[in-house]
Amino acid sequence: MEPSSGQMMPGFEHPMDIEEFRQRGKEMVDWICDYYSGVSERPVRSSVEPGYLASQLPRSPPQKGEAWSDIMQDIEHKIMPGVTNWQSPNFFAYYPANSSAPGMLGEMLSAALNVIGFSWIGSPAATELETIVLDWLAQLLDLPACFRSHTPEGTPSEGGGVIQGSASEATLVALLAARTQAGAAPEEAHRLVAYGSDQAHSSLKKACMIAGISHCRSLPAAAANGWAMDPKALEAALEEDKAKGLKPFFLFAVVGSTNTCAIDPLLQLGPIAQEHHLWTHVDAAYAGAAAVVPEQRHLFQGLHLVDSFNMNAHKWLLTNFDCSPLWVRRSEPLKQALSLTPAVLRAKGNALDLRDWQIPLGRRFRALKLWFVIRTYGAEGLQEYIRHHIRLAKVFEGLVRAHPKFEIAAPPRLGLVCFCLKDGSREQNAALLEALNSSGRLFMVSTDVGGKLILRFALGATSVQQSHVEAAWQQISQQADQMLSQH
Amino acid sequence: MEPSSGQMMPGFEHPMDIEEFRQRGKEMVDWICDYYSGVSERPVRSSVEPGYLASQLPRSPPQKGEAWSDIMQDIEHKIMPGVTNWQSPNFFAYYPANSSAPGMLGEMLSAALNVIGFSWIGSPAATELETIVLDWLAQLLDLPACFRSHTPEGTPSEGGGVIQGSASEATLVALLAARTQAGAAPEEAHRLVAYGSDQAHSSLKKACMIAGISHCRSLPAAAANGWAMDPKALEAALEEDKAKGLKPFFLFAVVGSTNTCAIDPLLQLGPIAQEHHLWTHVDAAYAGAAAVVPEQRHLFQGLHLVDSFNMNAHKWLLTNFDCSPLWVRRSEPLKQALSLTPAVLRAKGNALDLRDWQIPLGRRFRALKLWFVIRTYGAEGLQEYIRHHIRLAKVFEGLVRAHPKFEIAAPPRLGLVCFCLKDGSREQNAALLEALNSSGRLFMVSTDVGGKLILRFALGATSVQQSHVEAAWQQISQQADQMLSQH
Structure with missing residues (x-):
């Protein structure tokens, strides 16, 4: 089918022209509004079986x-049954993945402009807004001034922020900067050692695998200090490894671990890391958002001692996935680890070519959604939002503590409450969880800590209210009563 | 500002409730339609100076x-001057970054659901649709059947596809799989050697830097074979390196180089790579889309000999950034290189946890937009689209060839025409380019090949028509006439 003349209008105009997009776009907005209005009624966890979709779709394109109306019909009938509704107020699994109205508007605009901000000239606004908004967010989180791209007086500093796609990428990028700073020759690379607690996010191990760092030491965290890293254990490991001729270079500290929201003691770890010339990276993927409220900032004490800090605005700060800000005290090692300048990309100026701060070359205009969120909510709105969730977690904690058959299984922190059946076996807790999740009325996940299987109630869905927490608890306690009465 | 009761409605409901989102979302759709209607009138390359935005925005959040109307005012007045309009039909820089109506609708829906598909249960539809749609696309591109997740009869195969964020990530992931397959011990890693031509995309060097591979050999490509890799040069390098005790493990071949759209000869390279047990990765970031038309498939001959293949649907296949499909013949080395399974993520089934096929843990529901694009256009619509652009490039090539002051500077291929002033100096070509780009009426970039600075006319913006190509040529030739008459 050869085009016959210049009259054809492919691309945007064909097969869907601007006027049809206007209509379909508005219908999609209505669909989204309907979805959010009714999401609390949808099963939270999808109940399909693996392979469910293949039988419903053609094997070939x-x-x-096809007509747009046929496609949208398939969304409701074929896709939605296989969607786990992270935006349900009854979603208490993993950690939250916040969506919000300004976040979605930001995604719409970003998709429409569809600029590729690998270099400054690719769209100056994309690079510059990102830098400015991350300076804003650094202030909202009360980060040490060294993490901002400019001093309060407007002078460029050595550090700054960049939006990564995920905390895993932030970890990898920080590890690579650390490796560069350590200056090990290639044939020495297998002597490098990275450190984290056994509660550290798996991204540490993955980053080590990717970077070819074979020594990734996992230090046992203990229940006694709330599953946080023990500074003495770190010191001992450092001495031991140095005695073996190894070269410690990277410390991965967590503020808010994945399992139990444990907080590594930065104030004690920082000086040790500095003494041994380690690059300290702080992974606060979930908990970082809590730094917007002054009463939680004690969890972040010691940030003046670290080299990089990461949080996911796409978890608990209302910014649609993906948006994982990373700040570094000094960007030079990062750029040294990641920069190349092929001729085709050379263009006006070299100021802030953010490709040199990340793994990919291309990058979306993600600053827009974060800017929209911060401006729409304002500092006070964000604080109110975080406090609301922390208060709801307290409500849930109180319900657990008041129940004779349950117990709190790890120190509750921020929006996370870990709990389990008192004297319950691993199997009983697992069975309780599966019964709840398969009801579709809520979704939680379990984790293993200290050899026990415990349940995680992770609070932070954008629209969760006290009524949802109370209804969840009613489900949980009734299911447990029913289960235990059968034995 | 403590919340006073459970009556507050944070998150989605506050400060922008569903009804306001309905209104603002539809206004945004109108804004987008206005943008596309008028984008050809906007300056293509932004003309702001570095730092332009800081002076216009507050330093603190x-x-x-703030009211939404204030935010949208800032979009037009402060952001848009700093936007380089990749969606302009007068954008001929780099390679295209296609947006389309179904692509944008897919982004809207994906942002609304905001599911995190790191594991199958995170949203079964996200994982399964991705696998199915990449099987569709593999058929559209006529890839060897081994790259599909299922045989035509529906039996699972050893290979399959995954959507990466960018070609750089695809390169890195393939390199890591290759490293795993090579099975070098950590202390042997510094002996590994990766190979590409000096026309290979910079992502090869970056991937090597990240993975700690210090030997990344860049083989000189020659003008004589259209800047493609010379199989003899590869063979010689392999023998030389093996004689030195090094361990070749990875071949990076390009189908459509960044500089000139050069095509490495897969049919000749493949057997050499196989003999030396190299993993061959094919980077067809831009050119891959051309495989939808049978008459261009000769460029891809030899894919049955390679291990992985990558193209960017976000370049020339109408799918908004980011969408970079990667197919592998065998997924096992990939998973072995990248898989971990932390307890908190363990859930029902382990089928196709796509986190194990990529660098990040989290992932967006990117298959939706690709599915929308393929269904809306159909195979014939996509073919018509690609042919339209190739035809326009021929028109441009003809204009260059017919002009006495210009010459073709590299073999024209697909949508790319490299040209320069005949007998023009480096400075003259650069000055011509800057004069054109600063006019705002079109945007091209230059590149260095064989010691010459040449101009790249990269055709492929979604809405480009013959009239834009003719107008661009008029600009270019008039500017050249004017410049040359002044000397």
Whole structure:
């Protein structure tokens, strides 16, 4: 089918022209509004079986274009049954993945402009807004001034922020900067050692695998200090490894671990890391958002001692996935680890080519959604939002503590409450969880800590209210009563 | 500002409730339609100076939330001057970054659901649709059947596809799989050697830097074979390196180089790579889309000999950034290189946890937009689209060839025409380019090949028509006439 003349209008105009997009776009906005209005009624965890979709879709692409109405019908009938509704107020699994109205508007605009901000000239606004908004967010989180791109007087500093796609990428990028700073020759690379607690996020191990760092030491965290890293254990490991001729270079500290929201003691770890010339990276993927409220900032004490700090605005700060800000005290090692300048990309100025701060070359205009969120909510709105969730977690904690058959299984922190059946076996807790999750009325996940299987009630869905927490608890306690009465 | 009761409605409901989102979302759709209607009138390359935005925005975030209308005003007045309009039909720089109506609708829906598909249960539809749609795309591109997740009869195969964020990530992931397959011990890693031509995308060097591979050999490509890799040069390098005790493990071949759209000869390279047990990765970031038309498939001959293949649907296949499909013949080395399974993520089934096929843990529901694009256009619509652009490039090539002061500077291929002033100096070509780009009426970039600075006319913006190509040529030739008459 050869085009016959210049009259054809492919691309945007064809097969869907601007006027049809106007209509379909507005219908999609209505669909989204309907979705959010009714999401609390949808099963939270999808109940399909693996492979469910293959039998419902053709094995081959269509030869001719299809009507939009047919596609949208498939969304409701074929796709939605396989969606786990992270935006349900009854979603208490993993950690939250916040969506918000300004976040979605930001995604719409970003998709429409569809600029590729690998270099400054690729769209100056994309690079510059990102830097400015991360300076804003650094202030909202009360980060040490060294993490801002400019001093309060407006002078460029050595550090700054960049939006990564995920905390895993932030970890990798920080590890690579650390490796560069350590200056090990290639044939010495296998002597490098990275450190984290056994509660550290798996991204540490993955980053080590990727970077070819074979020594990734996992230090046992103990229940006694709330599953946080023990500074003495770190010191001992450092001495031991140095005695073996190894070269410690990287400390991965968590503020808010994945399992139990444990907080590594930065104030004690920082000086040790500095003494041994380690690059300290702080992973506060979930908990970082809590730094917007002054009463939680004690969890972050010691940030003046670290080299990089990461949080996911896409977890608990209302910014649609993906948006994982990373701040570094000094950007030079990062750029040294990641910069190349092929001729085709050379363009006006070299100021802030953010490709040199990340793994990929291309990058979306993600600053827009974060800017929209911060401006729409304002500092006070964000604080109110975080406090609301922390208060709801307290409500849930109180319900657990007041129940004779349950107990708190790790120190509750921020929006996370870990709990389990008192004297319950591993199997009983697992069975309780599965019964709850398969009801579709709520979704939680379990984790293993200290050899026990415990349940995690992770609070932070954008629209969760006290009524949802109370309803969840009613489900949980009734299911447990029913289960235990059968034995 | 403590919340006073459970009556507050934070998150989605506050400060922007569903009804306001309905209104603002539809206004945004209108804004987008206006943008596309008028984008050809906007300056293509932004003309702001570095730092332009800082002076226009507050240095600190607002204390109270702001009205949406104020935010949207800033979009037009402060952001848009700093946007380089990749969606302009007068954008001929780099390679295209296609947006389309179904692509944008996919982004809207994906942002609304905001599911995190790191594991199958995170949203079964996200994982399963991705696998199915990449099987569709593999058929559209006529890839060897081994790259599909299922045989035509529906039996699971050893290979399959995954959507990466960018070609750089695809390169890195393939390199890591290759390293795993090579099975070098950590202390042997510094002996590994990766190979590419000096026309290979910079992502090869970056991947090597990240993975700690210090030997990344860049083989000189020659003008004589259209800047493609010379199989003899590869063979010689392999023998030389093996004689030195090094361990070749990875071949990076390009189908459509960044500089000139050069095509490495897969049919000749493949057997050499196989003999030396190299993992061959094919980077067809831009050119890959051309495989939808049978008459261009000769460029891809030899894919049955390679291990992985990558193209960017976000370049020339109408799918908004980011969408970079990667197919592998065998997924096992990939998973072995990248898989961990932390307890908190363990859930029902382990089928196709796509986190094990990529660097990040989290992932967006990117298959939706690709599915929307393929269904809306159909195979024939996509073919018509690609042919339209290739035809326009021929028109441009003809204009260059017919002009006495210009010459073609590299073999024209697909949508790319490299040209320069005949007998023009480096400075003259650069001055011509800057004069054109600063006019705002079109945007191209230059590149260095064989010691010459040449101009790249990269055709592929979604809405480009013959009239834009003719107008661009008029600009270019008039500017050249004017410049040359002044000397």
